[in-house]
Amino acid sequence: MSDHFLESKVDSDVEKDFASHTDSLADQYPTLPKGYRWGVEARGTVPVHYEDRKDTQFYKIFFVWFSMNFNILSFSAGSLGPIVFGLGLRDSCLVILFFNLIGNLLPAYLNTWGPKTGMRQMIASRYSFGYYGVIIPTILNLMGLCGFNILNCILGGQALASVSNNNMSWTVGIVIIAVLSMIISFMGYKVLNWYERLAWPPVLLAFVVALGVGGKNLYNAQPAAPAPAPAVLSFAATIAGFVITYSAMASDFTMYYDPTVSSRRIFLYAYLGYVVPVVLLECLGAAAVLAAPNVDSWNTGYGVDGNIGGLLEAMLSPVGNFGKFLTVMLSLSVSANIACTLYSMCFNFQVLIPRLAVVPRYVFSVVGTAIALPLSIVGAHKFYATLTDFLSLIGYWASAYGAILLVEHFYFRGGDFSAYHQADWNVAKRLPWGVAAVAAALLSFGLVIPCMNQVWFVGPIGMKTGDIGFEVAFPLAGLLYLPLRTLERRYQNID
Secondary structure, three states: OOHHHHHOOOOOOOOOOOOOOHHHHHHHOOOOOHHHHOOOOOOOOOOOOHHHOOEOOOOHHHHHHHHHHOOHHHHHHHHHHHHOOOOOHHHHHHHHHHHHHHHOHHHHHHHOHHHHHOOOHHHHOHHHHOOOOOHHHHHHHHHHHHHHHHHHHHHHHHHHHHHOOOOOOHHHHHHHHHHHHHHHHHHOHHHHHHHHHHHHHHHHHHHHHHHHHHHHHHHHOOOOOOOOHHHHHHHHHHHHHHHHHHHHHHHHHOOOEOOOOOHHHHHHHHHHHHHHHHHHHHHHHHHHHHHHHHOHHHHHHHOOOOOHHHHHHHHHHHHOHHHHHHHHHHHHOHHHHHHHHHHHHHHHHHHHOHHHHHOOOOHHHHHHHHHHHHHHHHHHHHHHHHHHHHHHHHHHHHHHHHHHHHHHHHHHOOOOHHHOOHHHOOOHHHOOOOHHHHHHHHHHHHHHHHHOEOOOOEOHHHHHHOOOHHHHHHHHHHHHHHHHHHHHHHHOOOO
16 A cells, blocks of 8 residues: 555644554555554554544553563562672562652653553653654663563573473573564554453462462571662662663553543553562562572572573472473563563654654564564673663663653643644654753763762762662753753744
8 A cells, every 4th residue: 555545544744654543444445454454553653633542441551561560570670689789688678669669650650641642652752852852762762672672582581491401592482582572562552452461360370389389488598787878779770770761661552542531540550550560579589589599499590690580490390390381481471571662662763763654563573573682692691780780771861851751741831731732743843942851861961970880880979879870860850951941942932
């Protein structure tokens, strides 16, 4: 079907998105490619008009985030407290609880923007960062999303390999996980929501059985010395980085919802979908790695490479072949996260290079997989170093990004979603220049950098306090944005 034909069927202000009304086109025009008739979502970055936002199954957003986080990546993130930062179980769990309760507020709130604006998250970000300025957070977000996929592929591959007693290499396991996730993401919104509602029960069963047969060993952890403040704050930065970056993809999954839905309802569904699985599994991960040295089979499974999949297989080994089956289920649990991440990556590619909007959304699922797969294989044996550096780093920019969106929304647009004129979404001159947003984010790093405490760089403040970069980035970027955006509005005249 030609672009001219499609443009005659959709509004004239769109960026030549291949399909902005996938369902209706599939019904009306049976000559569409088979994928559309099978329910593949092709819609990319084109906003959903008010009258087309008809999905009233609002509870689905809970299962999207619950299944995304109810997997072995959350388990492994919790293990960083004891393994990397030397924290005991009590201190690890307190950091996990407190910083998840705070860190998930921002992404949960941004979920409420989807029904009100009908826009993907990075499209809504154009109303702060501008048509061209948004390219910077888009690049950073693509790097973050790809990083999550790499980590998940490694974990899933490890777990699959452990079931075969390492007769299957990690590489083969990684390929299986990546391909399965790509297929789910390829289908789009409807299939993705269906899968996320079904993905979590087997994972729950696996962890319940693991606790049932090995829970007594979790009490064998040696007591740790009181945690120093730098270690606590550095672990907190890692935990925050794990969740706060969901802010940049939040409304991608809610833009089809009926706009009359209560924002409080969407917020609550999303917030619980983040907090419940993350806190539970991160605390379990911390407890398991602390107990592993005192349980021979666990210690062997975990090994010197920090094999989380091997540790889980060892925890489930008392139930024999059923334990191996459950380990396979745990390995496949990461596909729920990878599929959703690939889904959001599709739109980020189209925002990064708007001309790519003519390419169907699902093509970028293949591109995202092709990028993450070889990097997963290369980084498979450096998991903990990769995980720690990655999670800490991505929290900085996402914190500044979120503050800028909130200041723009509440201060300059009065918290009014009608101020986000949908017709302007791809008209550069009708959007902010973006200079204020980019400058505020960049200038905030003048103080963020000295507050870092990373393996590759330790700032003078971070050396004494631990990593407080993300805590500094949020208020500082917001405060800087106020005068800079005021100045930008004074010189930019938008009718």
